[in-house]
Amino acid sequence: MKIAVVGGTGLIGSQVVSRLNEQGHEATPHALSTGVDVITGAGVDEALAGADVVVNLTNSPTFDEASPAFFQTSMDNLLEAARKAGVGHAVILSIVGVDQVPELDYYRAKVLQEDLLRAGRVPYSIVRATQFMEFMGAVMSWTSDDDTVRLPSTPIQPIAAADVAATVAEVAAGAPVGDIVNVGGPDVFTLDEVGRITLAAKGDPREVVVDESAGMFGVIKGDVLTAPSDARIAPTHYRDWLAS
Numbered sequence: 001m002k003i004a005v006v007g008g009t010g011l012i013g014s015q016v017v018s019r020l021n022e023q024g025h026e027a028t029p030h031a032l033s034t035g036v037d038v039i040t041g042a043g044v045d046e047a048l049a050g051a052d053v054v055v056n057l058t059n060s061p062t063f064d065e066a067s068p069a070f071f072q073t074s075m076d077n078l079l080e081a082a083r084k085a086g087v088g089h090a091v092i093l094s095i096v097g098v099d100q101v102p103e104l105d106y107y108r109a110k111v112l113q114e115d116l117l118r119a120g121r122v123p124y125s126i127v128r129a130t131q132f133m134e135f136m137g138a139v140m141s142w143t144s145d146d147d148t149v150r151l152p153s154t155p156i157q158p159i160a161a162a163d164v165a166a167t168v169a170e171v172a173a174g175a176p177v178g179d180i181v182n183v184g185g186p187d188v189f190t191l192d193e194v195g196r197i198t199l200a201a202k203g204d205p206r207e208v209v210v211d212e213s214a215g216m217f218g219v220i221k222g223d224v225l226t227a228p229s230d231a232r233i234a235p236t237h238y239r240d241w242l243a244s
Helices: 013-022 044-048 067-085 105-119 133-141 161-173 191-202 238-243
Strands: 002-006 026-030 053-056 089-095 124-129 148-151 180-184 207-210
Touching (some): 002 013, 044 067, 067 105, 089 105, 133 191
16 A cells, blocks of 8 residues: 655654555655645645555644644644545554543643544544653653652553554554554553663662652543553563663
């Protein structure tokens, strides 16, 4: 199949493109660097021309109140281009539990993206993944200083980006599911536990202090960021990923 991967040069997108091409499909990466702008619409029609599938992996440049406008405009442009091009399957990547955290602007924006896809005319699939292992360092940096890292005890189920890309590629190459495909890592930790595991692996002597209000995940209560019972479970363990 001919598959247009918009946002195809990023962490997930580049791996999705590689996997699909290895499987014999014709996957093409599209991004600002290739002349495709999902906000202005420049290059979008050309990117989707002749495509059987479009995978949208673009992301808002901010996580704040500006993010809904990004997803509204980008989805409007992509879905209209997909409709005109006769694309038969649209895939987006979202977040496990995203509809259960209305306190976060970015999560509300991702729910909007999902809703726009469902309301469109293009058959679709939504892949929801748990938190990426690659983002744990950034999460820790938000609330750290020279001596301590403050983290809430929010349960999370970290997944490797390579495992996310494998799931997105598999879904993109299949028939539209018209629903959500959940995927998560094999282990559940509390976020402060992940902090201690990460610091120990890096030989970092700082102390992790439990602070239930620290950082973006401080507003999340319960286990909404862990994969539901019907989720696919990816193979890569966090400790193994750290050691690789």
